[in-house]
Structure formats: structure tokens, C-alpha cells
Amino acid sequence: MRYLIANWPYVGELFLEHLWLTLSALLIATAIALPVGVILSRVAWLRTPVLGILGIIYTIPSLSLLVLLIPFLRLGYRPALVTLIAYAQLVLVRSVVVGINGIEPAIIEAAKGMGMNSWQRLLRVELPLALPVMIAGLRVATLSTIAIATVAAFVNAGGLGTLLFDGVRSSNSEKIIAGAISVSLLAVAANILFRRAEIWATRSRGPT
Amino acid sequence: MSMIVAERLTKQFPGESRMAVAQVSFQVEPGELVVLLGPSGCGKTTLLKLVNRLYEPSAGTLLIEGVDVRSMPATALRRRIGYAIQQTGLFPHLRIEQNIAVVPRLLGWERQRIEARIDELLDLVGLPRSYRRRYPRQLSGGEQQRIGLARALAADPAIMLMDEPFGALDALTRTRLQDELLAIQRQLRKTILFVTHDVEEALRLADRIIVMREGRIVQFDTPLNLLTRPHDAFVRQLTGADDLLRHLSLMTVAMALTPGTPPASIANLPPLAPQDDLRTALVRLLATKAEGLPVGSNGQAQGWLSLAVLRQMLGEI
Ligand SMILES: Nc1ncnc2c1ncn2[C@@H]1O[C@H](COP(=O)(O)OP(=O)(O)O)[C@@H](O)[C@H]1O
């Protein structure tokens, strides 16, 4: 704790780095996962192969993937960003597919039967109804992104992982604790935020 | 011109050996309420979905007001046809007013027109306007089905397709909604295709009934003719001709009316109303021992109910 209090501007800076890396990765990851998920929800035969590939990526240990990317992307922010985006895909894409395909068939049939075209159905019915499931997926992806972003310090991407790696290297337990507490804080805050959002998304269909 | 004309309409699902709908031909006139009746799996839903092109036919044609439905975009066609289903398919994330407004919005109606229409429809289906701001799950099953009906009627389509809309409701609610549908139909005169496997529902609602079996039409006739002149043993068994008296109570005097001036001998007898059920009418006929009874409302004779005609109908069974 002493380290944390004495060096709060530095820890704060790392905290913001961590936050920025997480946010930018999630933003791009969502921008990719949303259209991919929508396409998979409509094209059944693509579902198994694409989710299979995303599953394989997901099982590669994060450190190996980071190191593997260094020859192509050098050290720093870029390999970290790509790694985080790749990891988030499985959870995000799957939540979009499950969210859309889990909608009661009668609702989709009604939407078609009333004359909505494919886009109208997607925007007015499918995405709003899939929202709670998608937010739940985003929550899980955010928590794992925050965790994996810690490892990204290994390739000089900065963030709170820096404290952990430095701490281990120099046997400075104060640094390690400061890093651990800050990461946990970020994760807990994100968790609370998304839980709220999930509840809000479900409640917006009227109280039971 | 007939409102709906099907010519050898056929649907075979991929990988299925038998046809779900097999070379079906029929015509429905404007303002008719036609019930599709038959056991589960006989192709009623498939036939209904061929009309609004949720399914495309394998063969045959379907004309609406003389125009082949394939000559226009499916979405444009569907916006002109009301569609109500058993599971309601109401959008749970939209308020009642938004649910009702779906098709008018798709059609680009002006806001004020939509607002007025929502109130009008809630009145029509007998729900308070205060329901506008509610969500579907805050309504009972029967109320949700009324909203489903209101939503299907929203853009004032000439044709309504209804797939067992009251099938999931308790008997009391179902009967009440059937009555209200009939009242609405008397007012609006839509062309309705109504699917059910419930014989009593069919007899109560239908102007004419299409009896289906294994994808084919067995008989297309009035409820009374179905009971009195069943085409074959299948129809006789389906309509339960043995239950004639009970079924008579589902039908109205209007269905067996002889038009014209009643004979002088019975002109002064207390008249039946056209909406009276046939069973009550038969009992009164037999009690008065007359050859018939005048039928009319507000002292205006519309015709008469002849015992001989009724006897003949019943006698043929
Ligand atoms: N989407 C489909 N794919 C394959 N077979 C279907 C499909 N829909 C219906 N069928 C088959 O077509 C037949 C008629 O079904 P349906 O029209 O739903 O009957 P009903 O509404 O009279 O109960 C049944 O044998 C059913 O299994």
C-alpha cells in the first residue's frame, strides 16, 4: 500500500494506459464481432467452422500469442491490441449468435409476416432482443481483456502489468500488491457497470 | 372478383417425400370468413403461409384480387395482409402502442394518423387506451391475443390470416374472443382465412369451411352443409355428425334461412332473430307445431325458417 500511495501519479498513468488498451481493444473487437455474429446467425453452415477457429485462437496461451506476433508487429501497443481483439472474438461472436438465435421463433415469424425486410428485422427486433445476452458476453469479454492486458506488459505495451513484471523481477512485493489491487479495482468496477447495463436492458421490457 | 384464388397450389418441403399441401384449388370471395379445418399436420399452417409467402409454393399459383402474389415483393405483399398467430409473436421489447404501430410505420404513415389508429384499434378489440404504454408481458393471454388481432388489423388490410389465434386460451376466454371476432367481422367485412383444428370453433365462426386431410381439400362448404351433407366418412367423423344437436347450437338461424315473405299462416307468430342458434329455433319450432317461424329483427321480416327444410337437412344424415 505504501508504494501505491507514494507513487500514485505513476500508478494512475499505468491505470489509464491499461484502461485505454482495454477500451480500444473492446471497441474494435465489438465492431468485428457484431457483423460476424449477425452473419453467422443467418448462415447456419458457417457457424461451426467459424466458431471452431475462434475457439482454437481462444485456447492459445496469451503469452505465446503475444510473442508470436512480435516479428510482425514489433513490441508495444500493437501486438497487445491484436491479441486482445483476437481473444475477445469467441465470447463476443458467440453471444451475438446465441442472442439472436435464442429469440422465440414466433417473434421472428411475426416480424416477417408483417412485412419487415431483413434489415428492419435485425435493427428493430433481433438486436434489441439479443441485447441482454450481448451485454452479458461483453461483460465476460471485458473481464478477460482486463486480465490479459496485464500480460501485455511483457511486450512493452504498458499498463498495470508493468508493476507486476517489475515487481517480480526486482522482488518488490509492494509493487506487485499495488498492481494487483489496481487491476482488481478496474475489473470489479467494470463488472458492476455491465451488471447494471444487463439489468437495464432486461428491465426495458416492462416490470413483471 | 374473388379475393383469393388458389390454383393447384402445392408445397413439398425439401427432403420430404409427401406434399404438405397437394394441388389445392379454391376461391374465397371478398368479406368471407373461411376456416381451414383439419387434424394436426394436415397442412393448414403451410397453406396459410403460402398466401403471405412465408413459404414459396413448389407448384401452382395464388392470385389476390386477380394478381399473382409472386409479381410483387414479399414484404409489400405481407404489409397488405394481416397476420395473427397462436403464440401472438408480440414484440416483448415494444410497448403495446408500438406493437400495434409496426405495419403503419413500415408503410410510412404520418404520426398523427398512427396515434389515432392505435386508439381506434384498442377500442375495437375492447381494451382500455391506458394499455398503450404497457408491455406485452404485463397483459393476460387473452389480452395479448386481442393486441395480436389489433396489430394485424392496424393498416386496415383487406385480407387477414389467422393461425389458431385462440388455440392457447381457456375455453371461456376463447368463446368470448370468438364472439368479438364475429362482431368485428360484421363491422369490417374482412376476407379472413382462419386456421383451427377445433370443430366447434369452425362451426361458430365460418361462413364456409375448408376441410383438409393430408394436404388436400376434402370438402369446401358451409357449416350446415358440412354437417348435413358430409362428403365422406372422414368429414362425418371430423364434424361429429352424431353430435348434431350440440353442433346446431353453434350455428345461427341465418344459416338456414328461407328468404322472402313468410307464409300467411305463420306470419303472426313470434319471430326468431337471425342470430338465434338453430337448436333453440328447432325447439321452438317443435313446441309451436307450426310449419315454420318468421325470422326478423325489429319487426322486419327477413324470411322464415321452415321446419320442412330443417327436417330435410337433418334427415339426410
Ligand atoms: N418447415 C417445414 N419443413 C419440413 N416439413 C414441414 C415444415 N412445416 C411443416 N412441415 C410438414 O408439413 C406437414 C403439414 O404441416 P402444417 O402445415 O404445420 O400442419 P397443420 O398446421 O395442419 O398442423 C406436416 O407433415 C409437417 O411435418
Ligand SMILES: [Mg+2]
Ligand atoms: Mg398449424
